[in-house]
Amino acid sequence: xxxxxxxxxxxxxxxxxxxxxxxxxxxxxxxxxxxxxxxxxxxxxxxxxxxxxxxxxxxxxxxxxxxxxxxxxxxxxxxxxxxxxxxxxxxxxxxxxxxxxxxxxxxxxxxxxxxxxxxxxxxxxxxxxxxxxxxxxxxxxxxxxxxxxxxxxxxxxxxxxxxxxxxxxxxxxxxxxxxxxxxxxxxxxxxxxxxxxxxxxxxxxxxxxxxxxxxxxxxxxxxxxxxxxxxxxxxxxxxxxxxxxxxxxxxxxxxxxxxxxxxxxxxxxxxxxxxxxxxxxxxxxxxxxxxxxxxxxxxxxxxxxxxxxxxxxxxxxxxxxxxxxxxxxxxxxxxxxxxxxxxxxxxxxxxxxxxxxxxxxxxxxxxxxxxxxxxxxxxxxxxxxxxxxxxxxxxxxxxxxxxxxxxx
Numbered sequence: 001x002x003x004x005x006x007x008x009x010x011x012x013x014x015x016x017x018x019x020x021x022x023x024x025x026x027x028x029x030x031x032x033x034x035x036x037x038x039x040x041x042x043x044x045x046x047x048x049x050x051x052x053x054x055x056x057x058x059x060x061x062x063x064x065x066x067x068x069x070x071x072x073x074x075x076x077x078x079x080x081x082x083x084x085x086x087x088x089x090x091x092x093x094x095x096x097x098x099x100x101x102x103x104x105x106x107x108x109x110x111x112x113x114x115x116x117x118x119x120x121x122x123x124x125x126x127x128x129x130x131x132x133x134x135x136x137x138x139x140x141x142x143x144x145x146x147x148x149x150x151x152x153x154x155x156x157x158x159x160x161x162x163x164x165x166x167x168x169x170x171x172x173x174x175x176x177x178x179x180x181x182x183x184x185x186x187x188x189x190x191x192x193x194x195x196x197x198x199x200x201x202x203x204x205x206x207x208x209x210x211x212x213x214x215x216x217x218x219x220x221x222x223x224x225x226x227x228x229x230x231x232x233x234x235x236x237x238x239x240x241x242x243x244x245x246x247x248x249x250x251x252x253x254x255x256x257x258x259x260x261x262x263x264x265x266x267x268x269x270x271x272x273x274x275x276x277x278x279x280x281x282x283x284x285x286x287x288x289x290x291x292x293x294x295x296x297x298x299x300x301x302x303x304x305x306x307x308x309x310x311x312x313x314x315x316x317x318x319x320x321x322x323x324x325x326x327x328x329x330x331x332x333x334x335x336x337x338x339x340x341x342x343x344x345x346x347x348x349x350x351x352x353x354x355x356x357x358x359x360x361x362x363x364x365x366x367x368x369x370x371x372x373x374x375x376x377x378x379x380x381x382x383x384x385x386x387x388x389x390x391x392x393x394x395x396x397x398x399x400x401x402x403x404x405x406x407x408x
Contacts, residue, residue, distance in 0.1 A: 004181035011057055019119075027045075027048070027119075027122075028117075028118065028119050029046060029049060029058050029115045029116055029117065029119060029124075029130070029154050030104070030106065030115075030117065031062065032045035032046050033106050033108050033113060033115075036108070038109075039108070039109065039111065039162050039163075039165070039166050040159055040162050040163055040166075041133070042108060042113075042162070043158050043159050043161070043162035043175070044132075044158070044159055046115065046130060046158075046175070047151055047152070047158050048122070049116070049119045049122070049123050049124045049177070050123070050124070050127075050151045050152040050176075050177060050178065050179055051064075051123050051124055051127040051152075051177060051178040051179055051182040051202070052123065052152060052179050052182065052289075052391040053122065053179050053181045053182065054181065054182070054183075054184055055179075055182045056183040056202070057183075058183070058185060061182075061183045061185075061201065061202070064125075064126050064127055065209070065211075066211060066214075068098060068171075069096070069098045070098045070099060071098055071211070071214055071375035073098045073321065074099065074103075074128065074211055074214055074215065074218075075214050075215070075217070076096065077093075077095065077096060077099060077103065077114065078114070078131060078215045078218040078219060078222075079219075079221075079222045079308050080093050080094070081093060081112060081114050081131060081133055082133055082171070082172060082219065082221075082222045082226075084133060084134075084135060084136070085136060085137050086110050089107070089135075090105050090106060090107040090112035090113075090135055091105060091106065091107065093105050093112070093120075097246035098339070101117065102116060102117060102118075102125065102126060103115065103117065103128075103313055104117050104325055107135060108132075108138075110134065110139055111133065111134055111135055111139075112132070112133050112135050113130065113131075113132050114130060114131045114132075115130040116128070116130065116139070116177070124177045124178075126177065126211075127176075127177035127182070127211075128175040128177050128211035128212070128215070129174060129175055129176045129178075129212045129215060130174075130175055130177065130213060131172060131173065131174045131175075131215060132165065132172070132173040133164075133171065133172050133173075134169075134171075137366045138366055138368060138369050138380060139169065139376040139377070139378075140169055140170075140171050140364075140366065140378070141168065141169025141170075141358075141363045141364070141365065141371075141376070141377045142169055142170055142171065142233055142234070142357075142358075142361050142362075142363055142364060143170055143171050143227065143229065143230075143233055143234035143235075143364060144168055144170040144171060144234065144235055144237060144357065144361060145170065145171055145172045145173075145174070145176070145219050145220075145223065145235070145236045145237070146161045146165050146170050146172070146173050146174070146237050146239065147161070147173070147174040147212075147236070147237070147238045147239065147309075148160075148161045148162055148173075148174070148175045148176065148238075148239050149176050149180075149181065149203075149204050149205050149212060149217060149238055149240070150176065150179075150180050150203075150205075150240060150241075150311075151175055151176055151177075151178075152178075152179035152180075153179050153180045153181065154239075154240050154241035155241060155345075156241060156342070156346075157239045157240060157241050157340075157345065157348070158175055158184040158351070160239060160345055160350060161173055161175065161239050163347075163350040163353075163354065164239070164353060164354050164357060165352070166359075167350070167351065167354035167355075167358075168354050168357045168358055168376075168377075168386070168403050169363070169376075169377040169378060172219055172272075173221070174212070174215055174216060174219065176204050176210070176212040177211075177212070178202045178204075178210075178212075179202065180200055180203035180204075180205075181200055181202065181203075182202040183200060183201045183202045185199055185200065185201050186198065186199065186200065186201070187199040187200060187201050187203065187206050187207040188201075188207075188322075189206060189207045189208050189209070189308065189321075189322040190206040190306045190308070190322060196287075199306075203293075203386050204216075204309075205238075205304075205306075205307045205308065205309065205310075206306060206308065207308070208308045208318070208321050208322055213308055215311055216236075216309045217309070217318060219236070220236060220309075220312065223236075229332075229334045231273060231274065231275055231333060231334075232273075232340075232361065232362045233361050233362045233363070233364050234275075234334065234361070235275045235279075235334055235335070235336050235361065236309075236313055236334055236335050236336070237336045237338065238304075238307070238309070238310070238335075238336070238337050238338065239338050239340075240302075240337065240338060240339045240340065241339070241340050241341075241342070241345055242302060242339045242340065242341060244341065246300075246302065246339075246344070247298070247300035247301070247302060247339065249293075249298070249300075250291050250292070250293045250298055250300050250339070251287070251290035251291050251292060251340070251341045251343060251344055252278060252283060252287075252290055252291075252292045252293070252338065252339070252340050252341070252342070252344050253292075253293050253294075253298060253300045253302055253338075253339040253340075254280050254283075254292070254293070254294055254336060254337070254338055254339075255276065255294065255295050255302070255303045255304050255309060255335055255336075255337045256268075256274070256275075256276045256304075256310070256314070256331060256335050256336060256337065257303070257304045257305060257307055257310035257313070257314050257326050257331065257335050257337060258295065258303065258305065258314075258326060258327075258328055258331055259295060259303040259305045260295050260299065260301075260303065261328075263327070263328040263329075264295060264296075264303075264328050265295060266296075266328065267296055267297040267328040267331065268294045268298040269294075269297075274333040275333055275334065275360065275361070276294065276336050277294070278335065278360040279336060279356065279357065279360040280292055280293075280294055280333065280362075281360075282355075282356040282357075282359040282360040283353070285354055285357045285359070286353070286354070286356045286359075287344075287349070287352065287356075289357060290339075290343075290344065300339070301305055302337075302339045303337075304327070304337035305325050305326070306334075307335075307337060308321040308322065309335070310326070310335040310337060311325060311326050313332060313334050313335040314326030314330060314331040314332055314333075314334075314335055315330035315331065315332055316330075317388040327385075332361075355376070356375055358376035358377075359376070363376065363377070363378055364378075365378035366378065368380065368381055368382075369381060
């Protein structure tokens with residue numbers, strides 16, 4: 001009953017306050033949180049603020065990058081978001097002085113959202129990205145960390161990641177804030193090896209100075225500091241989309257940041273249990289008509305060997321990710337890179353895609369929760385766990401209305 005108070009009382013009150021003020025709310029990331037009815041719709045709303053193609057010149061790009069202590073504070077804030085249970089409420093997580101007025105953390109339907117506050121000209125001021133985590137450990141079922149590095153370019157991946165995140169009970173969801181072509185200047189991190197390749201500075205998979213990379217590595221180190229990343233229940237999954245002429249025989253191409261060398265193919269095909277192999281099998285179980293491949297059985301070149309986040313997860317020191325590729329000798333297997341044809345991105349496949357993830361990774365239910373065999377998610381064993389989550393939720397909603405009244 002308490003859980004319904006937002007829909008019955010607070011949401012109408014919010015609309016009434018807005019009408020009383022005699023003005024419509026300008027669309028901002030914060031307004032997306034107030035107006036969205038679901039996590040999927042929130043992701044679609046936030047996607048509108050992604051820094052678009054060719055938006056920056058070198059000077060404006062430099063102005064948007066972290067300065068002073070901001071980069072370290074950004075990484076620390078990402079890790080504090082993952083530690084939300086320590087703080088009790090989303091809004092109790094302190095924003096560092098260097099990020100005040102730029103970022104905030106708000107509650108949304110059982111989740112904490114770390115997002116930018118302002119959107120001049122209709123786009124993010126900074127474009128460092130946003131992150132979502134469950135507001136309580138009781139809502140986490142798997143130590144899966146999902147990421148969409150290419151919003152505005154790999155169309156459909158942001159909303160797909162939002163659905164996967166919710167349906168699998170994942171630990172975190174990270175979305176970049178810039179189109180990979182927001183600055184049409186070559187990255188100095190990853191150097192192309194052929195005339196057909198071009199890696200932009202605003203492509204976070206090929207530039208270690210993008211704030212999305214800082215956030216990704218902060219997530220990785222938090223997970224390892226907290227509980228490690230057991231192969232059976234943990235992975236860092238990047239979701240991508242490919243064009244129809246790229247690897248046209250593959251509906252879905254999975255890799256772990258290793259390529260097509262003999263040693264790499266052996267890594268993908270040996271008898272060792274690895275997350276990417278399990279995911280391939282569970283996806284095939286759910287999509288029998290699709291061609292789902294690994295580098296060991298496809299010549300597709302989208303192997304993510306130059307992905308700087310993948311390189312670090314696979315054991316390359318963060319100071320060397322621009323120069324050094326991962327090898328089969330050191331690769332952890334914790335990184336999964338998924339390239340998809342347009343059919344695999346359709347909303348009608350969200351449920352089965354998420355089901356495949358649930359089947360590939362064991363749940364890790366926290367105290368007071370148990371696995372629901374039908375959904376594959378950890379659920380509360382009694383009403384006490386639910387109430388502990390509902391009470392902060394109501395408090396967060398009241399705070400949000402109070403903030404809005406003050407802003408009118």
